[in-house]
Amino acid sequence: MGSVEENSSGRGARQDGRGGAREGGRVGGRKKRPIIRVRNVHKIYKMGTEVVRALDGVTLDIQRNEFVAVMGSSGSGKSTLMNLLGCLDRASKGVYELNGKRTDKMGAGELARIRNEEIGFVFQSFELLPRETALKNVQLALLYSRQRFWGSRGAARRALQHVGLGDRVGHRPNQMSGGQRQRVAIARALVNRPSILLADEPTGNLDSTTGAEIMGLFHELHEDGQTIVMVTHEEDIAGHADRIVRLCDGKVETDYPRDEDPIHIDYIKRSVDMARERAAAHVEHDDAVEAEEAAR
């Protein structure tokens, strides 16, 4: 997918970010901001006279190349948080910074662009256009981007190859299995090289074998440097993630795996590194934030 990156050379911030992910990350000691920075976010709905606090002061940082699972019972606010992180919705109060850009002041058009460029969505029910081929479905995401016209076919084809569907390019969703459909959806999510991959119950409609395959793909993407945020209610699926955020009543209940969480082996290998690095990053970042706020 190297050539796609060349296409995006106009987007300086993106390029920097990606470079940072590769050089920095866990290895280098380079200074970096979290890719997702949520500060004291509230989301309040009014249902008639009743006020529903879907999110009640959530603060969350997600670093580049983290693989985070968001869990919680229904009504815990995880869907709301997901919509917020995906820029499908705006917070009632609080700050949400994505890749250094504050999204809470953006209009609908700007948010649409952020969704297109920064976020790749994977849905529980795939959301493919039934009459279009896999290739066309992937190209749909490029349709709304500012990428070049003639590149879109090739980019879509490469994205499909990347998820292991190089030979299913011309198939329609009804000619594919559930796992293949979800792979098409993942290819579509990735084709714009988003900063984060947002997956909402990505295995919810799949049997456990296929679900495990999809998780395998997520691991590969994660190895390649992709930041992944995944909402799930299945404990064993959440166990694939490095970090589990549990929400309850609109608040973060616990962050990082609890003792009883099924921790993926991968996490154990990396957790020491990550914790150390995160501590350093938090200090630096909080300094920067304080300086910013003082200046304001």
Add this chain to the structure above:
Amino acid sequence: MIVRLLTQTVFFALGQMWANKVRALLTTLGIVIGVFAITATIAAAGGLKGFVLDEFSKFGATKVFIWGNRPDELRDKLSWTDVKIKTREARDLREHSQYLTRLSMVASHRVTVRYQDRVKSGVSVTGIEPDWHEIEQRLVQDGRQFTETDDSEQLQVCLINEMAIEELRLDGGGIGKKIFLNNRRFVVVGVVETKEMSAMFGGGEARSEIFVPFSTMYKLRDWLWTSVVASMESPEVAEEAKAEIRFILRKARQLPADWPDTFDMFQMTQAVDNFNSMAGVMGMAAAVLVSISLLVGGVGIMNIMLVSVSERTREIGLRKALGARPAVILVQFLVEAVILCLAGGVIGLVVGQALMVLAQGSGGKLMENAEIPMWAIVLSFGFSGGVGVFFGMWPAVKAARLDPIEALRHE
């Protein structure tokens, strides 16, 4: 980027239509009928108008008839002899009028014609002057015209038409033959073209006609009802010519200022104007009917677009999640509505054209000029596109305003 988006949108819309062929066809039926009605109306009106104007121009659009008239209030003061157009007045017109290029006195009468042993009664004889041929567009196809000597000497020469040759059985074309009109011997000097007179002006069947020099007519009858036929330089000067003729004739007749005209005239252009204003009224009525049918068609489009928006709510949500701005969604649904309408327009045009070809083949004289002009094609496309935009707007706005979260949750 916009071009790409539009092309993709158009192709996607075509794909949607193809996937719902029957539905699309039924939906566009209203537009099909609307566009068909537009083109059929325009073509039929054009055909009728072409037919009528053709008839008028056969008759001669620059032609003016001038004849004596006795207004009711002057009944006891003037006789018909007083008011008929006289040679002197015709000469005044010929000399002083700027707008009349040709002028001929005319007088006609029915006589009994005899050639050898063949007798035919009630044949029309018309006294004419040489200009008559140009005015009526009936030239001498064989032989010669009348000369000034024919007129001044009241020579007994005549022109005939082919029907007369046939009916009197004049062998060898008739020139030089001697025929008897009311027992006076006339020499045939030429053959006048038979003009196909339109059914509108009482023609249709060819009749025997004989022409003699105007002054020679007085040898056939003592009292003649004389009038003038003339041609203007162009149909555009009709009003000026009319005023001028009135001025010259009133002066020649020295009519007191409080007297009405003792003559009357008829210009073909008046008839054309009358017809045009009538056609305009008919056109307006047709336009109203056509608008109603397009309105009905448009409501059908709006209905199906609303269905489409609610059917495809999840797709809209997905597109929004993938970064489609509201305006893009709006354009997408607008394009779909417009394409539906344009498809209806194309079908309507094809049906209209097919029926037009049939009508031309079998509709007889009235419809042989009927055709769908280019501007009507453009107009119907414009209208159907406009209907698409107008009636597609609300569903498209509805789609654009959908909340992506709600849309993705929609079942």
